[in-house]
Amino acid sequence: MDSAYTEPILDWYAANARDLPWRAPDATPWGVLVSEIMLQQTPVARVLPVWREWMARWPRPADLAAEPSGEAVRAWGRLGYPRRALRLHESARAIVARHGGRVPESHADLLALPGIGAYTAAAVASFAFRQRHAVLDTNVRRVLARLVSGEEFPPRSQTAAEVRLAESLLPADPPTAARWSVAVMELGALICTARTPRCVDCPVLSSCAWQAAGRPAYDGPPRRGQTYAGTDRQCRGRLLAVLRDADGPVEKSALDVVWSDPVQRERALDGLVADGLVDPLDDGRYALPA
DNA sequence: AACGCGTGGAT
């Protein structure tokens, strides 16, 4: 349904959208899917060069599906959360096996792919196939919290009310709804940012509930801070970096030197093996998965 | 339904 926000935000997007390659007219559904997975919890600037490499090397799902999963992990580089690379590789194989090598168009089929949840399924269906879905990512949730609910930040976990609100604001025409979804995301990414919103440049400042309320500070429960130094996550990252940067299998000693605590190191390595990110060879060495 | 899962730039 159109609201007071619809036209100003669509117009703002038309004039201010970033020129991102996965939004180009020649971007394929596969390119959109790869971008969405890479962008999960990861800034655009860091994704850009890796996405370009992937598209040049694996222009179709079948190209990635033909590789060992370890190549996807290696080419993931330092994007973080490397299980995403593994699942993207699994998805490529599922797309070949179940969908003839073409990225499926239906939300349900997309959702059934590994590593694709409600957000990513809606995003691909909207941005690659111009369908009408509520696309609720962290940007959209924050924009709607401010614009409509008058609060600085959305609830910690997504609520049914947020989904209903997002659906209620979706323009009726599917291609317009898809444009609206990406426009709200872009507004959140460029103007209605988490830390220091640029309200002076906001196209809907005059109808913003948070602005009208005097921009009250968030008063909900404190967001859990993610400490990193000394965690298993950091340890896993160090271990996997050794394998990524090596040409082939590495000796256990090469892993041992990057983390001093042996108990934590073994636990992290076991975790990587359990996740399928590391392959323990019969000769005692370790490698990226075949 | 919390929690684990990487990384690095911005403030």
Place this chain on the structure above:
DNA sequence: TATCCAAGCGT
């Protein structure tokens, strides 16, 4: 320097 946080997902 420490903290925040960036197009989430799976368990």
